Each structure stands twice: as C-alpha cells, then as structure tokens.
Amino acid sequence: MKVYEGKAIRNVGLTGHGxxxxxxxxxxxxxxxxxxxxxxxxxxxxxxxxxxDEEAQRKITISTGVAYVEWDKCKVNLLDTPGFxxxxxxxxxxxxxxxxxxxxxDGVAGVEVQTEKxxxxxxxxxLPRALVxxxxxxxxxxxxxxxxxxxxNFGRAAVPVQLPVGSEREFRGVIDLVRMKCFTYEAGGSGxxxxxxxxxxxxxxxxxxxEALIEMVAEGNDALLEEFxxxxxxxxxxxxxxxxxxxxxxxxxxxxxxxxxxxxGADLILDLIVEYLPAPTERGALTGHIDxxxxxxxxxxxxxxxxxxxxxVADPFAGRVTYFKVCSGVLxxxxxxxxxxxxxxxxxSHVGCLFGKTIQPVTELRAGDIGGVAxxxxxxxxxxxxxxxxxxxxxPVKLAEPSIAFAxxxxxxxxxxxxxxxxxxxLEEDQSLRFYRDTQTKEFLLAGSGQQ
Numbered sequence: 001m002k003v004y005e006g007k008a009i010r011n012v013g014l015t016g017h018g019x020x021x022x023x024x025x026x027x028x029x030x031x032x033x034x035x036x037x038x039x040x041x042x043x044x045x046x047x048x049x050x051x052x053d054e055e056a057q058r059k060i061t062i063s064t065g066v067a068y069v070e071w072d073k074c075k076v077n078l079l080d081t082p083g084f085x086x087x088x089x090x091x092x093x094x095x096x097x098x099x100x101x102x103x104x105x106d107g108v109a110g111v112e113v114q115t116e117k118x119x120x121x122x123x124x125x126x127l128p129r130a131l132v133x134x135x136x137x138x139x140x141x142x143x144x145x146x147x148x149x150x151x152x153n154f155g156r157a158a159v160p161v162q163l164p165v166g167s168e169r170e171f172r173g174v175i176d177l178v179r180m181k182c183f184t185y186e187a188g189g190s191g192x193x194x195x196x197x198x199x200x201x202x203x204x205x206x207x208x209x210x211e212a213l214i215e216m217v218a219e220g221n222d223a224l225l226e227e228f229x230x231x232x233x234x235x236x237x238x239x240x241x242x243x244x245x246x247x248x249x250x251x252x253x254x255x256x257x258x259x260x261x262x263x264x265g266a267d268l269i270l271d272l273i274v275e276y277l278p279a280p281t282e283r284g285a286l287t288g289h290i291d292x293x294x295x296x297x298x299x300x301x302x303x304x305x306x307x308x309x310x311x312x313v314a315d316p317f318a319g320r321v322t323y324f325k326v327c328s329g330v331l332x333x334x335x336x337x338x339x340x341x342x343x344x345x346x347x348x349s350h351v352g353c354l355f356g357k358t359i360q361p362v363t364e365l366r367a368g369d370i371g372g373v374a375x376x377x378x379x380x381x382x383x384x385x386x387x388x389x390x391x392x393x394x395x396p397v398k399l400a401e402p403s404i405a406f407a408x409x410x411x412x413x414x415x416x417x418x419x420x421x422x423x424x425x426x427l428e429e430d431q432s433l434r435f436y437r438d439t440q441t442k443e444f445l446l447a448g449s450g451q452q
Contacts, residue, residue: 001353001360004075006281006299006368010273011077011325013095015122016104017112018083021134023050023061024260025104025269026080032191032266033069035355039188039263048356049080062087063429064094064311066323066354066370071270077354077370083114086450089399089432090311092121093381096397097310097325097370100277101129102269107141107259110149119154128247128278130254132269136164137171137187137259147255154253159216161243161254162268163206165199174257174265175202177210178243179236183268191266217242220251244276280368286327288384288392297328297392299367304390305329305337307371309383310397314425315357318374323354324385325370327394332364337385340393344378346385381431399432402447409444 014022027047031039040047045056049065061082068077079098081091095101101122105111122129131154133146143164150158165173165182173184175198182202183193198206217239218228224242228234234242246252256272258265285296288306297303311323333351338344352359354372365371379385382396408423410416423446427433434447 001362002070002075003362003364004366004369006301006366007279008074009077009279009366009368010074010277011079011097011099011280011368011370012273012277013079013081013091013098013101013122013127014104015081015091015095015101015118016083017106017109017114018060020083020104020106020109020112020115021260022083022104023047023065023080025102025132025134025258025266026067026078028191028260028263028266029069029076029078029270030067031263032270033071035067035069049078051357060084062090063313064090065356066372067356068353068370069270072274074274075353075369076270076273079370081118083118085114085117086448086452088114088117089449090430091118092399093397093431094310095121095125095127096308097323098125098127099280099283099368100273101127102273103129103131103253104134105131105146105150107133107136107143107146108138110146111153116153126250128250130247130256130272130277131158132256132258132265134258134260136167136257137169137262137264139168141168141171143167143257150255156216157251158253158255159213160209161213161272162257162265163202163209164257165202171259171262171264174268175206176268177206177213178239180206180210183265185262185264187262187264189263191263193265193267213243214239216252217246220246220249240275247276248278248282280325286394288327288394290390290392295392299328301330301367303328303367304387304392305331305335306384306386306390306392306394307331307337308394309379309381309385312379312381312428314429315374320376320428321359321372321374322376322379323370323372326365326367327384328367328392329387330364330366331371333362338388338391339379340384340386340391342378342383346376346379348373348376348385350374380428397431400449402432402434403449404451405434405445405447406451407438407441407443408446 163175218224307324313321384393
C-alpha cells in the first residue's frame with residue numbers, strides 16, 4: 001500500500017437515514033476504482049463495509065465500516081456509518097475522524113428523521129458536506145421532489161451541481177452543471193460515465209440550473225459578485241474556485257444524483273470529493289490539552305506524533321482492533337506511544353489501512369490519515385496515543401445517554417464468568433452501552449439506545 005501525504009487524503013463520512021443506500025454507493029466506488037473485482041451487493045451480504053455476520057443477515061449497517069479507494073492521485077477513506085436510530089451513536093463517534101460528509105438522501109422518501117440527525121452531527125463538527133440523491137432508478141423516485149424536501153429541511157444553500165438524465169427505470173445519466181457536460185452509464189457497469197452531448201429536452205433546464213448555481217456561488221464572494229454583475233456569468237475555472245471556497249466555508253452544499261444499485265454517477269461523486277472537499281491538513285489546527293492547558297496543534301507531519309482512537313472492534317480472531325486517526329506527525333510501523341489517559345505504553349506493530357475487516361499493511365501513516373492496529377493492551381475508544389515527550393489528549397465525543405435497560409443474568413453459575421468476559425468485549429466496542437447493578441433489585445442491567 002502506497003503512503004499518502006495529508007494533502008492527498010480525503011476522509012469522508014457516508015451518512016444518511018437507514019436504507020438510503022450508503023453501503024451500496026461505497027460498493028460502487030470500490031468496484032469503479034478496482035479495489036474490488038466485482039460489484040458487491042447488500043442483498044448478497046458480501047459488501048466490504050458491512051462485514052459483520054449480523055449486518056449481512058439483517059442487511060443493514062450496525063457499526064461503522066471503513067474502506068479506502070485511490071482516485072486521481074488521492075486516497076479517499078470512506079466511513080460507512082449506520083443510519084438507524086438505535087445505532088446512530090456509532091455514526092456520531094465515527095464522524096469525529098471525518099473531514100467532510102456525504103449525506104445520502106433516498107430519491108423516493110426524501111429527507112427522513114435520521115437525515116436531519118446526521119446533518120446536526122455534521123454541523124456540530126463543522127464538516128463541509130455534499131448531498132447525494134440516491135436510488136433515482138427506483139419506481140416513484142423524483143429528483144425534484146427530493147430536492148424540494150432538502151430545501152425545506154436544510155435551506156437554499158443546498159444547490160444542485162448535477163441534473164439527472166431520465167427518471168425511474170429510464171435514469172441513465174447525469175449532467176455536470178459546472179462544466180456543462182453529460183455522462184451516461186451502463187446499468188450495473190463499471191461506474192465510469194461516457195461523455196455525450198446534453199439531450200435537447202434538457203438543454204434549457206440545465207442552462208437555468210447552471211445560472212442558479214453561478215448566482216449562489218457569486219452571492220457570498222465580493223470579487224466573484226462583481227465579475228458576475230460585469231459579465232453576467234462566471235467562466236468554469238472561476239466557478240470551480242468559488243464553489244470550492246463556498247463548500248469549505250459551509251456556505252454551500254452541492255447536490256448530486258446517483259444510483260448505487262446500477263452504479264450510476266460513482267465517478268462524478270469521487271471527482272467532487274477529490275476536487276472540492278477538504279484534505280485533513282486544510283481543516284485548521286485541532287484543539288487538545290497538555291497538562292490541563294488547552295493547546296492548538298496543526299495537522300502536520302512536522303509535529304510530534306499523536307493519534308485519536310475513534311472506534312474499537314472486538315474481533316474473534318485478531319482480538320481487539322483499534323481504529324484511529326493520525327492527528328499529527330508521521331506514525332511509523334512498530335512505533336511506541338503512550339496512552340495519555342492510562343499512562344500505559346503501547347507498541348503499534350502491524351499498523352495498516354482499514355479495508356472492511358482487513359488491515360492492509362503500510363510502512364507509515366501521515367498526519368490526517370486513518371488506520372488500524374490489532375492487539376493494543378490498554379487503549380479504548382476516545383483515548384489519545386501520543387509521544388511521551390508531548391502527551392496531548394483530544395476530547396472524546398459526547399454520546400447520548402441510554403434510553404432503555406434490560407436485566408441480564410447468567411443461566412448457570414458456570415456461565416457467569418463467560419458472561420462477564422463477553423460483556424466486557426461488548427462494552428469496549430460500543431461506548432453508548434452501560435452496565436451496572438440496580439441498588440434496589442440487585443439485578444445487573446444492560447442499558448442502550450434500543451432493544452436490538
């Protein structure tokens with residue numbers, strides 16, 4: 001695996017309501033870039049990011065999965081997050097590692113409850129974001145209706161940068177409004193579009209949509225506004241530059257069209273991620289604490305090494321697997337770092353890039369990259385690993401308290417020890433669970449955000 005510098009990395013959280021098609025979109029991107037040799041399906045239970053047996057069986061994302069693709073000389077880390085309410089805490093915990101968010105909206109249902117919730121998380125973390133209206137090839141799917149629902153919930157700052165070609169079963173392509181080009185796709189194909197002339201019946205709507213986009217981009221930028229009033233339009237290179245700035249300043253949120261199932265539009269989504277969404281090194285310094293004092297640390301290779309743990313997985317074969325983001329410095333394989341919370345020394349042997357349930361070996365990870373390592377002794381979610389001489393710690397994510405509790409007991413005396421060990425693993429994995437003893441009934445209670 002190649003080592004990427006921070007400026008060539010994009011960490012993108014795929015968020016949205018359950019069943020909006022996040023995992024399928026990720027599968028399309030993995031196939032398009034050659035990371036997988038076939039288009040995997042949620043229905044077949046063989047996707048890279050939904051690798052857990054429960055996820056394959058239930059056909060939903062329960063826990064955030066991470067995979068990466070290489071596109072246009074950049075490495076894109078995709079964080080495929082859960083979209084159902086009872087697992088939404090895992091989404092919030094994972095977004096701390098993202099530098100932008102791709103909010104997926106169902107082309108039939110439009111904006112749903114959890115779409116609003118993940119939008120709130122993105123606001124909390126100040127993440128630049130784009131919206132993808134997905135499943136446009138489904139019966140009753142409507143780009144216009146989904147866009148109206150987006151405007152109603154998130155305002156007019158959500159502006160289309162693409163228009164669909166065809167609708168429902170006839171959805172076969174996308175018009176790029178920035179460069180005024182049309183791309184058509186083969187259903188279930190490679191995900192790479194074929195450039196064609198814009199259909200005559202869409203030439204006028206595309207021209208109007210482009211004018212609206214130019215107006216929105218110019219609105220918040222005095223220099224562009226002056227140029228717009230002078231010439232009545234903006235050249236493509238000025239539009240690209242203005243749109244990039246507006247997205248990074250959270251003034252505009254581009255809206256794209258896609259169908260994950262037929263793999264339509266995956267290449268243009270990756271183009272947008274690489275061209276417009278920020279690299280971790282462009283997001284500004286991170287706030288941490290050294291000896292109780294608040295400090296700002298830039299995401300840079302020249303700083304001392306520090307890494308924030310955003311997720312822990314209890315793997316039956318590899319043991320405890322730790323997902324982390326390198327916040328500063330260059331993390332080399334076999335590095336020795338201190339856990340700032342516990343003071344324990346940890347040796348990070350076999351550090352690698354996360355690809356579903358596997359860790360692809362790499363010699364080092366640069367500032368801003370996401371990686372994984374197995375078998376750390378004393379490190380849990382929310383911990384910071386740092387060089388001994390510079391023990392910076394980053395604040396853990398605050399999750400909502402549990403809303404439901406169940407009494408739990410072992411069937412036999414023999415099972416008590418096993419139950420204790422199993423509960424320990426579950427609590428390490430899921431930070432939103434609580435295990436305690438009720439003082440009145442003397443029962444052991446396991447509390448979480450839902451029955452499942």
